[in-house]
Amino acid sequence: MRKGFDKFIEKAIFACGLLAIVFVALIFIFLLIEGGSFFKEFSFLSFLSGKYWYPTSTPAQFGILALIAGSFVVTLGATVVAVPLGVMAALYIAEVAPAGIKDILKSGVELLAAIPSVVIGFIGMVTIVPLIRTTFNLSTGLSAFSGALMLAFMAMPTIVSISEDAIRAVPWAYKEGALALGATKWQTMYRIVIPAALPGIIAAVMLGIGRVIGETMAVMMITGNAAAIPQSLFDPVRTMTATIAAEMGETVKESSHYHALFAIGLVLFIITFTINFIADTYLRKVKK
């Protein structure tokens, strides 16, 4: 009786272990089927390289170049801001901060991770957006720049906590060796610790970028949602994620527009899959 139950539960455990594979496969297959039927009517190349996204005009135009550009500009801006700041904060928390303060700072970073993106979006709308409009004298503060700033902030927990893990994983012997040779703590940090932790830091950056590309609500509320290729950082843009979120509610099910949004989802899935794969490769290096 007990043996039978043991056998049953071990089978259930194995099945649950496999579920992650099942779900990744299911998501991919679903996007492929629903997005794939879009490419029966429209060519893949004109989808990727088309400059105009007019899904509801006749004839409808489904070019996502402007959306890709929007995602790219916002992501690039956020990365440029978030990476140096995040890595510096990780260094401080891992190597410099005294024990008591370390816990407080880490909790602070965790709190930031806990704030829902819709709340960040709302706060961005009432603070950053008007500030940027008046500072740079723009007609609207809803721009790629505002979005990039908020996203940089949102990517911070990922970058800080994973870099911090990588920095802490550097063997003590490395640091002791440098310190014994008379190097200061700071010299040890940037000559020894950072190079040794680099694979982990790269993984942190990749995961941060993945987070930024996939972010939806805050971006939709702050970037102005203009589906045009931005000429400057201060133009309103529209990202791929925001397009799906904003338009899916209003599409006719099984229409070309509906399938086009799934096709965008497929593009996003492939991008984030690649980024996570690279990040995972670097993380594996750290563990060795």
Next chain:
Amino acid sequence: MIRLDPKRSQNIAFAILLIVTILIIVPVLLIIGVIVKEGYSAITWEFLTGMPKDGMRGGGILPAIVGTLSIVTCAICITLPIGVLAAIYLNEYAKDNLLTRIIKLSIVNLAGVPSVVYGLFGLGLFVMLLKFGVSIIAGALTLSIMELPVIITTSRQALNSVPYSFREASLSLGVSRWQTIAHVVLPNALPGIMTGAILSIARISGETAPILFTAAAFYVPRLPHSVFDQVMALPYHLYIISTQIPNMPKNITYGTALVLLVMVLTMSLTAIVTRYYFRKRKKW
């Protein structure tokens, strides 16, 4: 070029690192502070227990609170057992082979899928194909898949931190593998698993994109009766009133944000404090 004295350059570098860290932490406190200050006045008993009125510009947010609670409860009930069992498989049973590598890679990738893509998937599978319609259960299933990698990862860390000698002691007494896991490993890993679960609940309470097309409704002036009902949800409601409704009274928007924030942050803080407490108490 002037060469800085190493001691001095260290002081300068550390000061810069400190400033940057403060620069990241202070906005967190500012965000919380602003929302508390501006939203505090909106919080009344009527606001928490009433129905929205005047096209959301007045009344309360009860249906949104109840909606979010029902979606989140369903989601965690689905994802927690599955996630813990999957973590047990990975930590206690899996051998270091190709299958295990593929599972781990799937978990990493599942964690990286954008939330709005989960929304698309939920729409395609649960709403359309399985015909659940836009409903609590469709939203909960979508969120449970999204949260699965997080539950698996945190539970696995908790299981992994139980010393190997505990298992050896039990196995050497002739106890079976599963009995050892159930009676020795799991109880010791429980605090870690629970912290992970609470953090997950906090995270999914604030998610908007996955429930946009699977569960959330613009306006439902009554409470849900079954899991197949469409509901209002707190994060979606905040999105609606802060972007779609003109002349929205400011304090109601801030009040809604405050309720959401308090919900999410109390849970996160509980998890952080519990973890800290158990880490200190641990004897091995």
